[in-house]
Amino acid sequence: MSHENRSPLVPPPKPLLVVLSGLSGGGKDTVLTGLRQSGLPLEISISVTTRARRADEKDGVHYHFISNARFRELIDSNQLLEWATVYGNRYGIPREPVRQALKSGKDVIVKIDVQGAATIKKILPQAVFIFLATPYMEELEKRLKQRRTETPAELELRLKTAAEELQKLPMFDYIVVNRPGEIDRAVADIEAIIAAEKCRATPRELSL
Numbered sequence: 001m002s003h004e005n006r007s008p009l010v011p012p013p014k015p016l017l018v019v020l021s022g023l024s025g026g027g028k029d030t031v032l033t034g035l036r037q038s039g040l041p042l043e044i045s046i047s048v049t050t051r052a053r054r055a056d057e058k059d060g061v062h063y064h065f066i067s068n069a070r071f072r073e074l075i076d077s078n079q080l081l082e083w084a085t086v087y088g089n090r091y092g093i094p095r096e097p098v099r100q101a102l103k104s105g106k107d108v109i110v111k112i113d114v115q116g117a118a119t120i121k122k123i124l125p126q127a128v129f130i131f132l133a134t135p136y137m138e139e140l141e142k143r144l145k146q147r148r149t150e151t152p153a154e155l156e157l158r159l160k161t162a163a164e165e166l167q168k169l170p171m172f173d174y175i176v177v178n179r180p181g182e183i184d185r186a187v188a189d190i191e192a193i194i195a196a197e198k199c200r201a202t203p204r205e206l207s208l
Contacts, residue, residue: 013197013198013199013200013203014203014204014205014206015101015102015105015106015107015108015206016107016108016127016128016194016197016198016204016206017098017102017107017108017109017110017124017126017127017128017206018107018108018109018110018127018128018130018190018193018194019109019110019112019117019120019121019127019128019129019130020032020109020110020111020112020130020132020190021111021112021113021114021116021117021129021130021131021132021172022114022131022132022133023114023132023133023134023140023162023165023166024113024144024158024161024162025134025140025143025144025147025158026132026133026134026140026143026178027132027134027143027178027183027186028111028132029062029111030178030183031132031176031178031183031186031187031190032044032109032111034183034184034186034187035109035187035190035191038187038191040107040191040194041106041107042106042107042108042109042194043097043098043101043106043107043108043109044108044109044110044111045093045094045097045098045101045108045109045110045111046060046061046062046063046064046094046097047063047064047091047092047093047094047110047111047112048063048064048065048066048071048074048080048091048092048093048094049063049064049065049066049089049090049091049092050065050066050067050068050071050089050090051063051065051089051090051091052065053065054149063091064094068090071083071090071092074092074094075092078095079094079095079096080092080093080094080095081093081094081095081098081120081123081208082112082116082119082120082123083116084113084115084116084119086113086115086116087154087157087158091112091113091116093110093112093116093120095208098110098208099208102206102208107194114131114165114168117129117168117171117172118168118171121171124206124208126204126205126206127204127206128173128174128193128194128197128204129171129172129173129174130172130173130174130175130176130190130193131169131172131174131175131176132176132178132186133175133176133177133178134177134178134179135177135179135180137159137162137163139180140159140162141155141159144158144159174193176189176190176193
């Protein structure tokens with residue numbers, strides 16, 4: 001029998017929407033950089049934000065930095081899959097790039113805060129939800145201090161928020177611990193999660 005006439009026993013795996021969330025300072029951007037370099041056929045969705053760009057950030061790589069007026073336009077025209085106000089700034093996920101990537105068969109990963117992940121869980125429960133954590137709260141505080149982007153009052157608020165967000169862990173499908181100096185391990189854990197999801201007997205059905 002020729003290969004052309006063979007019928008596959010199982011259909012090909014469907015594209016995944018992976019929601020990467022976690023505490024502020026947990027290393028989501030660093031993990032995403034590792035995933036970009038992994039060679040996986042993965043589309044990383046770039047969120048829009050009204051927040052000012054930090055010195056080590058690039059527009060179109062970490063976020064699309066836009067004005068409040070432009071953000072309002074995106075909301076009014078229903079161009080955002082999800083949006084929220086976090087620490088006084090607005091963040092949102094453009095809908096169309098995610099839809100187009102999934103339609104083309106690519107897996108899509110979106111980086112989002114815990115509040116936003118809860119919103120997506122309501123509208124797209126079949127997404128894959130991953131919580132990125134540090135091993136200890138002390139490690140999280142150390143990372144936040146090292147990046148020097150928050151005032152003492154802002155730092156205190158983020159740590160208080162982190163304690164509250166940890167109560168939302170049951171909402172997630174997986175927890176990945178980002179240990180100091182072991183970013184490759186965290187990236188490998190996420191790659192393993194994606195591989196396992198591709199082997200599900202009952203695939204996740206997404207509709208955007």
